[in-house]
Amino acid sequence: MPEAFLVKRCAHHRWLHRFALLTALVTFCLIWVGGLVTSHGVGMAVPDWPTTYGYNMFFFPVSQWLGGIFYEHTHRLVASGVGFLTIILAIWTWAQEERRWLRNLGWIALGAVVLQGVLGGLRVTQMKDEIGIFHAALAQLFFVLTGAIALFTSPWWQRGSPGKMTIYAGGRFRYLFAAVTGLIFVQLVLGASMRHQHAGLAIPDFPLAYGKVWPSADEASVERYNRDRREVTALNPITAGQIHLQMTHRLAAVAILAAVAWAAGRTRQRLGWGSPLARLAAVWLGLIVVQGALGAFTIWTNKAADIATAHVAVGALSLMTGSLLVLMAARLELGASECAGSATPAAAAAGELAASARVTPSGSELPAGR
Amino acid sequence: MKMSLPCLSLSLAFLAGSVPGLLAGEITGKVVLKGTPKPEIKIDLVPMCGAANPNKDNVTTRHYVVGPGGGLANVFVYLKDAKAAPAKGPTPVLDQVGCMYEPYVFGLVVNQPFKIHNSDALLHNVHATPKLNKEFNFGQPLKGQENEKSFDQAEVMVRVKCDVHPWMLAYIGVCDHPYFAVTDKDGNYKISDVPDGKYTIVAYHVKTHGATNPGLSNPIEVKGTAKADFTIEIP
Numbered sequence: 001m002p003e004a005f006l007v008k009r010c011a012h013h014r015w016l017h018r019f020a021l022l023t024a025l026v027t028f029c030l031i032w033v034g035g036l037v038t039s040h041g042v043g044m045a046v047p048d049w050p051t052t053y054g055y056n057m058f059f060f061p062v063s064q065w066l067g068g069i070f071y072e073h074t075h076r077l078v079a080s081g082v083g084f085l086t087i088i089l090a091i092w093t094w095a096q097e098e099r100r101w102l103r104n105l106g107w108i109a110l111g112a113v114v115l116q117g118v119l120g121g122l123r124v125t126q127m128k129d130e131i132g133i134f135h136a137a138l139a140q141l142f143f144v145l146t147g148a149i150a151l152f153t154s155p156w157w158q159r160g161s162p163g164k165m166t167i168y169a170g171g172r173f174r175y176l177f178a179a180v181t182g183l184i185f186v187q188l189v190l191g192a193s194m195r196h197q198h199a200g201l202a203i204p205d206f207p208l209a210y211g212k213v214w215p216s217a218d219e220a221s222v223e224r225y226n227r228d229r230r231e232v233t234a235l236n237p238i239t240a241g242q243i244h245l246q247m248t249h250r251l252a253a254v255a256i257l258a259a260v261a262w263a264a265g266r267t268r269q270r271l272g273w274g275s276p277l278a279r280l281a282a283v284w285l286g287l288i289v290v291q292g293a294l295g296a297f298t299i300w301t302n303k304a305a306d307i308a309t310a311h312v313a314v315g316a317l318s319l320m321t322g323s324l325l326v327l328m329a330a331r332l333e334l335g336a337s338e339c340a341g342s343a344t345p346a347a348a349a350a351g352e353l354a355a356s357a358r359v360t361p362s363g364s365e366l367p368a369g370r
Numbered sequence: 371m372k373m374s375l376p377c378l379s380l381s382l383a384f385l386a387g388s389v390p391g392l393l394a395g396e397i398t399g400k401v402v403l404k405g406t407p408k409p410e411i412k413i414d415l416v417p418m419c420g421a422a423n424p425n426k427d428n429v430t431t432r433h434y435v436v437g438p439g440g441g442l443a444n445v446f447v448y449l450k451d452a453k454a455a456p457a458k459g460p461t462p463v464l465d466q467v468g469c470m471y472e473p474y475v476f477g478l479v480v481n482q483p484f485k486i487h488n489s490d491a492l493l494h495n496v497h498a499t500p501k502l503n504k505e506f507n508f509g510q511p512l513k514g515q516e517n518e519k520s521f522d523q524a525e526v527m528v529r530v531k532c533d534v535h536p537w538m539l540a541y542i543g544v545c546d547h548p549y550f551a552v553t554d555k556d557g558n559y560k561i562s563d564v565p566d567g568k569y570t571i572v573a574y575h576v577k578t579h580g581a582t583n584p585g586l587s588n589p590i591e592v593k594g595t596a597k598a599d600f601t602i603e604i605p
């Protein structure tokens with residue numbers, strides 16, 4: 001991570017920070033609405049793009065927002081709103097921010113949202129499910145990007161820390177959080193791959209799978225699964241690959257739960273509840289537990305749209321929380337020298353860190369301002 | 371030169387015998403379901419669809435439509451290895467009535483145009499999701515709107531769906547000849563004007579056979595008439 005990324009502290013633009021928060025919040029809403037589109041299987045309910053049934057999308061009659069069109073059209077409108085917010089955010093950041101890398105980050109966010117819009121449009125016009133997977137994955141990354149910008153413009157980030165420090169001996173939290181967050185992202189891509197095959201539940205039971213610990217996926221079994229299931233909507237046939245994909249998703253979920261629980265426990269043990277990292281890591285663990293429950297309920301409710309969408313949304317929050325933890329840990333561990341010139345913020349940061357530090361029985365190295 | 375009637379008959383009979391397939395035959399049969407399928411799922415129509423559908427309280431999925439004698443409806447029966455031949459008869463119509471597609475299953479010949487009609491005063495989109503043919507998706511916002519489409523490759527089956535009302539489904543069997551039929555509510559079918567010859571006849575049921583199973587097939591010889599019954603079993 002480049003030093004300039006961490007150490008430069010400049011004037012705090014309160015409203016820019018609030019606007020970045022708003023953008024992240026609306027992006028979260030967009031992920032929720034996008035999740036509803038896929039959960040209801042109505043991504044193709046509006047066959048044209050960027051128009052809506054030949055209308056300029058902003059003038060499409062409300063009386064026609066029916067059935068699947070409601071979800072898809074609402075998704076497009078909220079997406080337009082996020083695009084608009086991102087344009088403002090990029091320009092605002094460029095105009096007010098002293099940190100060049102942050103100004104660049106604003107433009108990167110703008111590029112990402114444009115790419116995301118084009119991917120969404122191509123998903124419709126090219127009628128390719130595969131594009132939906134990239135669309136879903138980029139949505140998660142864009143959400144993280146908006147959250148990161150909000151963090152970078154926050155007073156907490158700009159206060160900085162008084163210098164580089166090692167939070168605890170034997171490792172650095174940012175690497176720990178980064179590894180687990182990377183695993184969560186892989187898990188979200190697996191989930192998106194399952195959802196965008198539009199095949200419903202490849203395995204309809206949980207915790208077993210077709211009544212077994214590991215389901216049969218030979219040709220005859222898969223044919224039987226397809227024949228025996230009942231569905232109202234147009235679902236693509238289950239394949240052996242989808243069965244393996246869901247089993248991988250389940251195993252990855254267990255691995256993530258274990259990893260986050262360990263990371264949260266380790267953080268609390270080393271830093272104590274006074275540390276923002278420990279508190280956020282505890283929230284992270286809570287999200288993962290909720291996420292696991294939602295995953296189970298997604299199956300038990302035969303992929304009820306609201307439950308499945310909540311599963312997507314909490315997944316996004318889990319990724320966001322992990323990403324924020326990575327950045328915050330990096331901020332605390334690498335500290336800030338250039339930005340700590342101002343006595344008051346530096347002292348505040350030092351005080352915060354001192355409050356979060358405690359000595360372990362073994363006398364390990366702990367956070368210490370210097 | 372005058373030719374007597376018996377002489378003409380003999381000549382035609384000779385010609386028919388020496389040129390296979392000149393005389394058109396007919397294949398009839400019945401498809402029966404053995405076993406008890408799971409109950410169909412009731413479809414809760416949204417209010418606007420309900421208003422357009424007089425049968426709104428009894429709309430269900432159509433996985434297994436079984437007649438009193440076990441006859442299975444909506445089975446696509448076709449000759450697998452018949453020579454290519456043009457379509458016959460009127461232009462097929464896929465209608466949208468009360469937020470359901472009618473018919474649920476039907477057949478087409480390659481490149482045969484068919485009409486897609488909207489009988490509802492509702493907006494539908496018509497989304498075909500073939501594997502071999504070209505996918506299409508367009509809107510029909512107006513009552514009475516009609517579009518014409520065709521498929522340029524043989525494919526059994528092409529799914530058509532409405533994403534606005536995701537329970538709306540239809541399936542089209544596309545063959546490169548017109549020798550196919552769909553079983554009626556009693557499981558009966560009739561394929562007409564089949565040239566005499568030896569074929570393989572296939573019965574394909576969407577729910578039973580799905581994407582991987584090509585369906586039940588039997589050899590059949592057509593000499594004027596032929597009969598082929600099928601039994602589809604579900605455990």
